[in-house]
Amino acid sequence: MLNKTNIFLVRHGQTTWNAEGRLQGQKNSVLTETGRHQAAQAKMSLEQYEIHKAFVSPLQRAQDTSKIILEDRNVDVVIVESLKEINLGPWEGKTKMETQQSHPEQYQQFWTYPGQFRLPGAESFEQLKSRVVAALDDIFLKEKGKNILVVSHWMVIKTAFAHYTATPLNDLANIPDPKNGAFIVLEKSNGEELSKIRVL
Template identity: 40%
Template sequence: MNIYIARHGETKWNIEGRMQGFKNSDLTQRGIGDARSLGESLKDIDFDCIYSSPLGRALDTAKYIRQDDNTKIILDDSLKELNLGLWEGMTHEEIKEKYPIQYNNFREHPESFESQGGESFLELIKRVEKGLNNIIKDENHENILIVTHTCVIKAISIIVKGNDVKDFWNLPFINNTSLTILEVINKEIKVLLEADVSHLKQ
């Protein structure tokens, strides 16, 4: 089984530097165009199904990637972005001013991050791991597309590589509509491609 994992396209809050989390912000025209470009680059792959975060920015991206195909889109709550609680909708500058210690932990010491009414990174990883295990249970699938968010993709990387929470923000950077590909053989998972954006250069 091959699992293709894409981050959603650029949103209005991305441009404004606002935290999104469980709250949604619509795709920009660039976000829509980039999603379509990714879809064009994947058009020759026959996906058995598409798993998407139910948040609008991810679901819309999934639809633009799918284009006119009728591949089934399955909404999966385990693929939602990290719940950022009180930070959602706030700009990075506002958070740095109001919650300097936890903002620094969020960026530099994720193992020590304490969310203001949301999730910790460890809680996210546990949620994502459970969801990923459910997805790979169906061994009849050959190609699956997942459309989700930065922190979910980072959590998957932690799970697959066996890294620690402190390594959460290790490179590569997860750009909008970037593509990661996993290969699953006998439930063993290997990274084939990570955070690729070559479709944006076409």
């Protein structure tokens, strides 16, 4: 057992909707060839680490990314509903321009003041943060002393980063967007608070 717990929090590879500039939310679109290459790059970056277990969003793009990363490993994979991307309701599948035209006030909130974002049929960032942090804290609690792979999504990772760095949700725009296939490492010494975040 390690004297610390590492969560390697990976964003899925590029999808067709990513390439088209469409908001995905909880709808599915398939990995592009670029996305599969990005997942393979993440696999290479993680080869130096033993991975003891994986927790993955149920959305297909995250599952497909995890399969590429883990294809040469015998690792238990747990599908976790709480690791889904933010539910964007009527915006899913739409471009930024389309969402700005249909909901100008909520568009401004989403990109500038996400802590105030409210859209009928969609999640708030507070709701997203609540479920994501609960899932990650549960992993830290139950998987102490292990290296854990988590494959998830854009706003999930940004919101988790904000929580663990005590960054207000309204300052999400100041957190760099995680690139497709890139990951951050959440590191916690056993029995202590989060000790380090590394962006890789």
